[in-house]
Amino acid sequence: MKQALIWGLAAATTLTGAAQMATAGGTLRLDEVAVGELDPGKATDYADSILMFNVYDTLVMPRQGGPGHEPHLATGWEANEDATEYTFTLRDDVTFESGNPLTAEDVVFSLDRMKALGSGFSHLFANVEGAEVVGDNQVKFSLSQSYSPFVASLLRLPIVDKALVMQNLGQGEGKMGDWGQAFLSGDSAGTGAYVVQSHNPQEETVMTKRTDYFLEVAEAAPDTVRLRYGLEAATVRTLFAQGEHDIASQWLPPEVIQSLADNGAQLFTESGVGAFYIKMNTAKAPLDDVNCRQALAHAFDYETGLRMVGITEDVSQGSPSTGAIPVGMLGANPPDQTLKRDMDAAREYLAKCQYDPAEMDLELSWISSVPIEERFALLMQANFSELGIKSHIRKVPWALFTELVSKPENTPHISQIFTNAVTGDPDTLLYNMYHSSVRGTWQSPEYLTDEKVDEYLDQGRLETDTEARHEAYSKLNDRLMELAPTIYGYDRQSVFAASQRVKAPALTDPEKAFGLDGMGFTFRLMEVAED
Secondary structure, three states: OOOOOOOOHHHHOOOEOOOOOOOOOOEEEEEEOOOOOOOOOOOOOHHHHHHHHHHOOOOEEEOOOOOOEEEOOEEEEEEOOOOOEEEEEEOOOOEOOOOOEOOHHHHHHHHHHHHHHOOOOHHHHOOEEEEEEEEOOEEEEEEOOOOOOHHHHHHHOOOOOHHHHHOOOOOOOOOOOOOOHHHHOOOOOOOOOEEEEEEEOOOEEEEEEOOOOOEOOOOOOOOEEEEEEOOOHHHHHHHHHOOOOOEOOOOOOHHHHHHHHHOOOEEEEEOOOEEEEEEEOOOOOOOOOHHHHHHHHHHOOHHHHHHHOEOOOOOEOEEOOOOOOOOOOOOOOOOOOOOOOOHHHHHHHHHHOOOOHHHOEEEEEEEOOOOHHHHHHHHHHHHHHOOOOEEEEEEEOHHHHHHHOOOOOOOOOEEEEEEEOOOOOOHHHHHHHHOHHHOOOOOOOOOOOOHHHHHHHHHHHHOOOHHHHHHHHHHHHHHHHHHOOEEEEEEEOEEEEEOOOEEOHHHOOHHHOOOOOOHHHOHHHOEEOOO
């Protein structure tokens, strides 16, 4: 019997409505760290996600206020019995910013382009053999095997305007040349509610609101958005004081966010599904010895780390970690099993380590644009010194870090990253960090290779039963705690200081929140006072 996963348009009535000729919103000014990648086939970081979710659309959206997904560019979908074929029916009232109508050909082209580029989130579609047009406004995806997170993965398949991209192909190998990479690195070709007016990936992206978007746009949604990159904390303070900034990056030091709040700023929060991970290079001595890694993991002061990210008595950038998987996700340990420092256990593990602690000198790296990481490096340095282990701290720009970790010998002993489930599913949090096939990215500087870890990760992808998936991820959690490739600092919550002229229900009301990092910055759902 065919398994139906059909969703009607009625399920999305809270998002739909007549296109608005909205002009009442003012200019929204916000900042993010790192480089803004505009090409949706390459986007991976938080700033990239903000761009993608506003300039492009996807077939589905996460449901506001709860788990699951709803149709977006699609009106619904269905899957065959073994979940290896998914057929989506598209809306017939969507146009790209160019004026070209959305067609099934655009969906096929977007998948082909993503897979051909082999970057960004292309790995999510590794077992998708292809897509084809199968009827009026219908497209069918064929999978080589069942993949439980497939629908969730479509949140990372932005649909691009095939006709416009084909008109702007650059030089490259084969018929498709560069697949429009040069063009899409500076121009937009989406169906989103916002259009890019200018883009400097090192400085600022300016977007303006469309007046013909196919869904309802808040009348006071910002007419113009200025997304700035890499502002220093002192600059942000000054801009807020002058009334020239609206939402500050989540990466500000906690005391700066608290200071802004003390001076009248709101605090927005986004509880995604991610954590702060302290990565240990398992391919480089002395951290190739599990006993040494366990010693460091037990010596780390988790409670002090949490105090370091507190903003107010009620708001914090983190909550206690219970293991490798954030609390609330499939396979996570319960909230009462929080990780705690245990120096006696740390010394016992160190005694079993094959290396002499007196001869160790660990390189502790931190990302220059995320100042809180320097404080964690200093905390680790103090913690590890109690075991007689020396260390030195290295400040690394993000671009250099991603280059360093491409080779195990260049990867620091200790790296710090914030990451999340980019589709809301545990597969997209854990697979990219720990499967042996993806070692050497910014998410996987541990260079871990373990057959059991691979087995549980693969099982989590293939199982369609929720209980079976939970069991697989629970075993994965236990195995990762046994191997200790990572120190699990805390489960993350993003906190943003915002001016009083901005309303953002998705960042203030749990019933309107999205379970996906960055989606709370859907500008069409925000309101901003006129300039």
